[in-house]
Amino acid sequence: MKKIIIAALMVFGFGRVESQTPKGSVLIKNATVLTVTKGTLENTDVLVENGLIKKIGKNLQASNIQVIDATGKYLMPGIIDAHSHVALDAVNEATAPITSEVRMSDVIDPYDIGLYRALAGGVTISHALHGSANAIGGQSVTLKHRYGSGNPSDLVMTDAPRTIKFALGENPTRVHGRGNGIQPRTRMGVEAVIRNGFNEALQYKKAWEDYNAALKQKGANPIPPAYSERLQSLVDILDGKVIIHCHSYRADEIYMLIKVCREFGISKIVFQHVNEGFKVAPELAEYTMGASVFADWWAYKFEVYYSTAYNAAILMENNVITSINSDSGELIRHLYHEAGKAQRYGQLTDEQTLALITINPAKQLGIADKVGSIEEGKQADLVIFDGHPLSVYAIPQMTFVDGVKYFDVNEDSDDRRLKVSATEALEPIYLKEHEHRCMHGVDFFFTNFGRNLFTHEH
Template sequence: MNKINYFLVALLGLSFSFASAQTPKGSVLIKNATVLTVTKGTLQNTDVLVQDGIIKKVGANLSAPAGVETVDATGKYLMPGIIDAHSHVGLDVVNEATSPITSEVQMKDVVNPTEIGIYRALAGGVTVSHAMHGSANVIGGQNATLKHRWGTKNPNDIIMMDAPRTIKFALGENPTRVHGRGNGIQPRSRMGVEAVIRNGFNEAIQYQKAWADYNSASAQKGNTATAPKYNERLQTLADILDGKIIIHCHSYRADEIYMLINVARDFNISKLVFQHTNEGFKVAPEIAKYTMGASVFADWWAYKFEVYYSTAFNAAILNANGAITSINSDSAELIRHLYHEAAKTQRYGGMTDDESLAMITINPARQLGISELVGSIEEGKQGDLVIFDSHPLSVYTVPQMTFVDGVKYFDIKEDKNDQRLTVSPTEMVEDVYLHQQTERCMQDTEHLFEMAGTLFNQN
């Protein structure tokens, strides 16, 4: 845009912010807190200054620049915003369960920034969540990494635009049940799951070649080349092969985890994270060597056959073997107290404070490819911060304030009874879900099953 256009824009009062939307950036000075940096130890009586969304300074006796608000955190604890590497909060659609591969589907298309679960997550100190496609397909849709900027109705405002692309894979019972038993197509078994992945990648290689051939041929004079069919599904798989997308794979059993490691090695894929990974402890050295680690539950299992062989020591064992390990929620309820979930690794595995906290901050950040931006309190990182009234790994702790990019989105003192962003004009009482559907990995697939969901927990 040249100068004259800028002038016209200003003159006509037009805004071009829709194209290059700026999300709010705040400034705040948090004084005298016990700062849990996670990567650089614990600093007593320390101040943290955030300016225009970025952590400018961590130190003692900082003073607030003009116009910057000061928060007195004496006696309180400050930690980096919690990151949930597995969530379905803020999505209108979770599963496009109709095909074994739906890599063309994008969760960014169906983000709903007004879902109340986002505010509840903020109230639990969670500033970033990984809004994933469900686990009905071997290769599901592309996920969205969200920053919990509550208050906007524009999905683009909560999508973390500087996060890399990620995609959902799923192994084992869910995809074989939906497609094999439900629809009578491949995959019906774990072997079929592997075949679907390998065939998909091989087709993607052929697809890439077809386009490369066409592009070079059509540059020649007098050529008779015709364009191949466009196929975003294969293009996305090709992007995975090119290292542009991080795989996040729903998995439970050690054999299938090891299977995918081998498939990834055969196709030279190194950007791979395992999700759930209940038997990860059996293949922890392999996960550590070949992948970006595992994102696990603290202590959740036995909800179906493939998750019987589980242990609460899983995270500690993975961590001890050098695998990047995070604790996730996969639940709109657990997401509100991930700090409790992280604390369980101290009870089961005796992890240090920093190791435990890393599992809900810097480790998930590394698995999402955003550890340069968030996940610890360091100068130059984005100002995603949470203030707790006592140590966040204490069972008595209560989050007080949550900041994203230096903007305060949750304050327990300003927490209204009704935080909804949208209210129906025709419903006096809207649906409230208290117990049911605490996890949504298999949401939108109900109609594909002949048997009711009661037989199987569909996690």
């Protein structure tokens, strides 16, 4: 009897400790389904059961679940933003050139209204990155926009692989070199910091391997080496367990990091921003997991002048896995417009264009087997638009994550904040918040360089 009680307690206990995120069931009827990977299906039904896409077809039936008539509407996969800083309490631990030990999952702000705004723009997944102050920044986290519970861990996409932020160029050299007088002061220094980090990680790995091997020997009393999550995270990168997402602009430094990664046997790397990516497109295609770019944003600092609105199209035509990201709490609300710009300049097909904000960022985050397209068996992250999402007139109508509706344009009350101040009628709004947040938390040490160089802070 006692045993049974204990067993029962364990079963129930575990169920409660590992809180389950909500999973929904819904039948969406008669939509134009933009699967992204399997073409466009007219007048098609999508059946979602318990958070997963169960069936795609015509005349589907289901009992006891909500049915949504989407006649004349478009259904596309939830938009995925491969570069965001939404729902974070802190973005930059800008105090050391390598901070691979810090975790964005520690500082998730589940109350950030930015999550709801993103949902209203059809974005169901965002990649919450560390900022770009450090050559090697923190471990990022992939968020599913399950807005509402106030529990940060409910937002984490637990089945996404680990990712980490790297940064090249002006930001790390300004912060550490000019700001603090330490390495890196130049682009050469950034490379040296990264190489030294990896070499130290190799030594760290060996120290622990030797220790663990010695432990197995009878009568041995090995002394454990010092612990360093900073180096362990770099070891995990070398072991292929973590995908690098590297802030970069210039072709030369992109190529530099490709070479460094090849030298250390690292193949899981995505470049972020990549404004000069079009110059090294074949190399990006061959050696990396792709490039995540802006549609037409540049010239906010010196290293971002050589840019083109054709970047995404050139990369794509060169078989680089390409995505378009927001890096902004404002752009995240209309990434479908941003993708549309790439189509306008580069004459991409609709399917290629939608891939920029769905399956391609999913590939870059290592989650393409779970999300990013409308396929049976995938997680039911879906958006219904009233028109084709690449039309400037289209407006998202409903957004689902795991089959649960988190946004409905018809039930969109004015105040969707989860939590409000107990004292202030008007909470402070930072005028710069709509700008890119890569350098969030990092004040500029030099202020006399002229406004134009520094007003945008990726």
